[in-house]
Amino acid sequence: MTPARTTAVPRPAGSADDLLPTLPGSWYTDSRVFAREREHLFEALWICAVRAADLEGPGAFRTVQVGRESVLVVRDRDGGLGAFLNVCRHRGARLCTEESGTVRRTLRCPYHAWSYDLEGRLVAAPHFPRMPEAVRAGRGLVPVRLREWLGYVWLCLADEPPSFEDTVIAAVTERLGDPAAVERWDIERLALGRRVTYDVRANWKLLVENFMECYHCAVIHPELTGLLPEFAEGYAAQYFVGHGAAFARDARGFTVDGGAGFGRLPGLTAEQDRRYYAVTVRPQVFVNLVPDHVIWHRMFPVDADRTVVECDWLYAPEVPASGADLERSADLFHRVNTQDFAACERTQLSMGSRAYRTGGVLVPSEHHIGDFHRWVAARVPAPGDADAGTGPGAS
Ligand code: FES
Ligand SMILES: [Fe+2]
Structure with missing residues (x-):
């Protein structure tokens, strides 16, 4: 042919x-x-960030640079993957400075020890036990849109991401x-x-x-x-x-x-x-x-x-x-x-x-x-x- x-x-x-x-x-x-x-x-398009199999087991994480942002990709307890801006919601310290690693249960900020669960929720803020629930709920890690395709984790920082099908998948299809x-x-x-x-x-x-x-x-x-x-x-x-x-x-x-x-x-x-x-x-x-x-x-x-x-x-x-x-x-x-x-x-x-x-x-x-x-x-x-x-x- x-x-x-x-x-x-x-x-x-x-x-x-x-x-x-x-x-x-x-x-x-x-x-x-x-x-x-x-x-x-x-920061506007889908970016291929990490290989999904590199995140083995709950608590495994990798940090990756997407445009000007550091993004944290984390394996949760159910085996799913989440992605968050790598920024503590207290006073902004970078949460994880390592390229990769595994945490046991929470992602803990090294500055004042605010802790987030593997789904990004704020679960502990030392010496502030009575943080109103609404405040706590609003101080979770900022999520980043994520897709898994061909064994890789793709991220998009845009508020309204372009269609993954019409961009990433279409590019591969157009070529092959x-x-x-x-x-x-x-x-x-x-x-x-x-x-x-x-x-x-x-x-x-x-x-x-x-x-x-x-x-x-x-x-x-x-x-x-x-x-x-x-x-x-x-x-x-x-x-x-x-x-x-x-x-x-x-x-x-x-x-x-x-x-x-x-x-x-x-x-x-x-x-x-x-x-x-x-x-x-x-x-x-x-x-x-x-x-x-x-x-x-x-x-x-x-x-x-x-x-x-x-x-x-x-x-x-x-x-x-x-x-x-x-x-x-x-x-x-x-x-x-x-x-x-x-x-x-x-x-x-x-x-x-x-x-x-x-x-x-x-x-x-x-x-x-x-x-x-x-x-x-x-x-x-x-x-x-x-x-x-x-x-x-x-x-
Ligand atoms: S900046 Fe993260 S706990 Fe204070
Ligand atoms: Fe070449």
Whole structure:
């Protein structure tokens, strides 16, 4: 079956139209732009925060940065999950400063010891036994909207969150061409085989743009291009609806040397075998789907020029449980990540240069990055001339 294309493959005609403008450099360096992005994207959309299985048992918690807020995700006594702003309702101390942990029964503020149960209710305030019930009820932790999907906890800080179905699920469906396609990996059931956290000195948008294009693949990803020969042509798998890049004929698995990987995940169809799919869920999730595992990236912008990426390698539960050596399997995409993030850091170095004041250009195989730029620009108010210089699309 010939995969449908999102757009016709641009055929360079040698005209100026072959080159489209990027965002200007200031959009990658300006802290005011970054603050607006946090507010209008990361605090407005659904954000993939933590892996649900990381919160094992009642009282397990993880703290995660969503936009400008620290959010606490907690497993309650019934096995459900709740999310709250990580702010004590007494005088505002940060409730949990650890990244993760487990509490016995309550979340206790380290400042004056107000305590909240695992559902966020205020249950004790020392030396104030007669706090009126109405006051106590109104001083619970501030809840954050939460959805679980594909084994991950997604959060949204917006008062009126966008439809999860029309945004997150639609993005995956749009890429894979079929709402049932991703379900066949049964990601919720998979087990964590490896996790690497990357601290990347680059603006988050450079990471998204990099993940969207494959113009760089033949240049910086020798192992990946060896395994997926069509990547040498410069078109990302994401360019085509439903298309997975085919493995090289002599590749036995998605491994760093093309050697055998693990068994095909049981739900996959023959058509999904020996193929690589990549999905971006804006603004911060990248997923790679291969026959025997899933590589799931969550990206957390820290500053205009710094982004932390947590990357999970997920396998059929029996694979890590058997003590199998995951090295050759996981090392392939770890190398790809390292190669990509080095390229992003190299690019970040120039974003403040006068040579990039009006930005760069997108060649035809990168034109779909223009959609991403328009998506950002439509949501993030451009800094006024008075405070930050050029806006998107300016040239
Ligand atoms: S600030 Fe938390 S108990 Fe006082
Ligand atoms: Fe890459």
